[in-house]
Amino acid sequence: MSDAAALTPLHIRESAQNSPLMPLVVRDLTLRFGETTVLDGLSLDLDTRGCTMVMGANGSGKSLLLKLLHGLIHPSAGQIHWGSQTPTAVTRRQALVFQKPVLLRRSVAANIDFVLKVRGKDRSRRAALLEHVGLSHKADQPARLLSGGEAQRLALARALATDPEVLFLDEPTASLDPASVLAIEGIVNGARSRGVRIIFVTHDVGQARRIADDIVFLHRGRIAEHSPVADFFPTPQSSAARDYLSGRIVV
16 A cells, blocks of 8 residues: 555444434543653643644653553543543543554454454454555464554554544654555544544654644643644744744754
């Protein structure tokens, strides 16, 4: 698969039977490790649709924020609500893809089958998922033999197999070649078009310009700015964001 245009449409998401997760409301969110405060009093509101990019320098707390929102770790103080529910209550209605995919030491197809079985989904959906991410021809190959871009596409297929209402992405295209980056962006844009809410950590300014609807910019564990993408890049309001975009803050 040479680019995102090679991806096939995916029309296999099952209808949600629960009340909607969104909007997301975060109030005074704080995370401490011992005496060190790594996230300090974050407040954030996100609506029901679109792609939010979380940006900021290394160590600003981007990945930790995703893990908090997904319920993998718990805050030291503050509140997170998805609609009327807490992250722990809705973890199974979300999916998280890491920068380095963790794949089962099985075939590509078996990686999908495992997720479908655990979630009680119809295993006949595997073929459509693999076709959607351009891996049908690799179905019987061991997942460990996939290239970096292919492995990340398999990780995305497994995430989509859970029918997530929210998809968290933690730098999924870091260190990948341009064709793989565009292919993954195509998958993400397809999920967004089907109503999946995307929250995406990236250092790639070009990527954020291409697919973001809004930018949450973190600086030293705080939200320095939250702006529509059309405003953030031409006219950042915070000095931290201006320094970041000009290259004066090392990412």
